[in-house]
Amino acid sequence: MSLVLHHLNASRSQRIIWLLEELGLPYTLVRHERDAQTRLAPPDLLKVHPMGKAPLLEHEGQVIAETGAIAQYILAVFDTEHRLHPKPGRPEFARYLEWMHAAEGSPFLPGLILVFTRATGLQDSLLAAWMTGERDKATATIESHLARHTWFAGDMFTAADCLMGFQLDGMEKSGLLDNAPATKDWLKRAHAREGYKRMIEQGV
Ligand SMILES: N[C@@H](CCC(=O)N[C@@H](CS)C(=O)NCC(=O)O)C(=O)O
Numbered sequence: 001m002s003l004v005l006h007h008l009n010a011s012r013s014q015r016i017i018w019l020l021e022e023l024g025l026p027y028t029l030v031r032h033e034r035d036a037q038t039r040l041a042p043p044d045l046l047k048v049h050p051m052g053k054a055p056l057l058e059h060e061g062q063v064i065a066e067t068g069a070i071a072q073y074i075l076a077v078f079d080t081e082h083r084l085h086p087k088p089g090r091p092e093f094a095r096y097l098e099w100m101h102a103a104e105g106s107p108f109l110p111g112l113i114l115v116f117t118r119a120t121g122l123q124d125s126l127l128a129a130w131m132t133g134e135r136d137k138a139t140a141t142i143e144s145h146l147a148r149h150t151w152f153a154g155d156m157f158t159a160a161d162c163l164m165g166f167q168l169d170g171m172e173k174s175g176l177l178d179n180a181p182a183t184k185d186w187l188k189r190a191h192a193r194e195g196y197k198r199m200i201e202q203g204v
Contacts, residue, residue: 003027003074004058006048007204008041009034012067012166013055014204015103019071019162022195025078029202039119068104071159084159092153096160099152103163107138111167139171139180147182150189157193165190 005020005027007013011034020027032042032054046052049065057064057073064070075085086092102108110131117128142164145152152160168177168187177183190196 002059004030006030006032006045006054006056006058007202008032008045008054009204011054014199015067015163015166016055016057016070016074017202017204018165018195018199019074019084019159021198022084022157022159022162022193023074023079025074066104067163068100071100071163075159084157084162086153086156086158090156092156092158095149096153096156096158099160099164103160103167106134107142108167110134110138111171135176139176139183142168143180143183146186151186161186161190162195165196 003020003025005013005016007017007029009031017029032045034041041052041054043052045054045056048056048058049063051065053065055065055067055070057070059073059077064073079085086096113131114128114135117123117125117131122128149155151157152164165187168183168190171177172184172187177187
């Protein structure tokens with residue numbers, strides 16, 4: 001049975017589009033539009049999953065939520081040659097796992113909380129100052145890693161790059177990478193990939 005990906009505009013679901021394009025898998029994209037004022041997902045996503053958030057993947061009668069789980073599912077079922085997920089025992093395996101989880105973990109969370117502080121008028125709060133420090137630490141961690149590695153897992157391009165790309169694209173657009181040349185070089189390499197270009201062509 002075919003893959004159905006529920007996509008919300010300007011959202012994390014572009015990570016999964018990129019991954020599916022890199023793997024060359026056929027899929028149906030169901031588009032959902034954020035509310036223009038609240039920026040929240042429309043109620044129709046609640047009919048697919050009780051959290052009502054994107055991305056959501058449908059396959060063989062199952063609905064899967066959470067970007068990391070969706071990526072792992074796609075890789076386990078369809079990437080049996082391990083093109084985008086190194087096997088245990090390969091030198092890239094540990095870093096691959098670390099950055100797959102980092103995409104929704106410590107390096108991602110401060111930026112997300114800062115979006116919420118701005119949306120609620122708390123941009124001058126102690127919370128915003130704390131999260132700015134955490135976000136700067138994350139930016140420095142990513143920069144130091146990418147100064148030593150071509151891709152997040154090492155020499156091999158993996159799904160961890162697809163998952164981390166959403167955050168880095170957003171940071172570049174906000175001018176947060178002006179002092180992060182290695183991260184900007186990673187973005188250039190990522191943007192040159194055919195899979196990335198096909199993701200952008202979908203008007204994400
Ligand atoms: N941890 C979840 C987060 C899902 C999530 O918050 N998605 C956002 C899009 S970036 C969303 O649907 N926001 C709209 C809303 O919460 O109404 C994941 O990795 O998939």
